[in-house]
Amino acid sequence: MLTSEGCPSTMLSIKDALEALEGKWKLLILFALSSSGPKRFKQISKEVAGITDKTLSKELKLLESNQLVKREVHDTFPPTVEYSITPHGLSLEKVIAELHYWGLAHRKQIIGK
Template sequence: MLTTGGCPKNALSIKDALEALEGRWKLLILFTLSSGPKRFKQISKEVIGITDKTLSKELKSLEGNRLIKREVYDTFPPTVEYTITAHGKSLEKVMEELHYWGLAHRREIMGN
């Protein structure tokens, strides 16, 4: 089997997906934005445990991967709002499956 950068050639798409979603926060941020547009502080309150610095970094990464859109409104002070893009929404089934897998995994680990 051919490899590219240590990854089997037919697994490159999985590698690309994992790189776009790497870390513990990106899917949680996307899940939060799936209910509608939010400002920075709203996201910060809903994604419990994330620091402002990390949230800022993760939002930039998600925007760079075209999973979210950042919109600045001409107000004083400026209003910034984040929304999930159509490309980001295409992950909804993945997030739903991860949700169900997480529930089953929690039951398996805790014996409930």
């Protein structure tokens, strides 16, 4: 079990992870990209219900800067842009799965469903 006593490097690594994944959208975007290959902006927007185009654009840029998402521009007219999850992004699969299970338990605990 991790403890915060005497372990500033653990605190730093958790802080780094939270900064890379902060907000309510990034993990949902990564989850949407983790299945069925590269997706275009509007496909992601439809799968991540409730996100605005402005927010999605900002979040994709941040995910790209953290090497979690790859943006690829295809030489078509008009240009086609596709986003895909990187191997580094796929390394969050266990984190996303654990959040899913915790969310189910939390919902049951709080709401009773």
